[in-house]
Amino acid sequence: MARKRFDDSNCSVARALNEVGDWWSLLIVLHAMYGTRRFVDFQQQLGIAKNILCDRLARLVDNEVLRKVDVGEHGSRFEYRLTEKGRDLFPVVVALRQWGDKWNPAPDGQPLDLRDRDTGKPVQPVTVRNAEGQPLTIRDVFVAEDQEEASHSA
Numbered sequence: 001m002a003r004k005r006f007d008d009s010n011c012s013v014a015r016a017l018n019e020v021g022d023w024w025s026l027l028i029v030l031h032a033m034y035g036t037r038r039f040v041d042f043q044q045q046l047g048i049a050k051n052i053l054c055d056r057l058a059r060l061v062d063n064e065v066l067r068k069v070d071v072g073e074h075g076s077r078f079e080y081r082l083t084e085k086g087r088d089l090f091p092v093v094v095a096l097r098q099w100g101d102k103w104n105p106a107p108d109g110q111p112l113d114l115r116d117r118d119t120g121k122p123v124q125p126v127t128v129r130n131a132e133g134q135p136l137t138i139r140d141v142f143v144a145e146d147q148e149e150a151s152h153s154a
Helices: 013-020 023-033 039-046 050-062 088-104 147-154
Strands: 067-071 080-081
Touching: 013 050, 013 080, 023 039, 023 050, 023 067, 023 080, 023 147, 039 050, 050 080, 050 088, 067 147
Parallel strands: none
Antiparallel strands: 067 080
């Protein structure tokens, strides 16, 4: 049974999940962010079957999250590199990691110690902020009924 597609949905979350919504795709993107580029390395690090990896890499390339780069002689070796669209998933992946560390921690209880390369300081939690930079919760926002109402709010 084919999984439902949301290409025509008005919900941007549903449309985004079409492109990166299964766990293998997001894990591939995460490993690409860590610097993994070769098929064999994705397969080894993720323990993923070749056919599934081949399918997910092709889908991520088709959706322009990754690009396939010929780095070998006569097309014999390819690497997969994040596109700008793929790099823009960084805050999503960090937020998901932080949520997972809070609500489903690793068996040893130690979250990944993600740090700023320039300062060495820990990365702060990802938050949604208002126009003045103050943190917002779900209770602080609403969905505008139409574009006219949204433009009056801005």
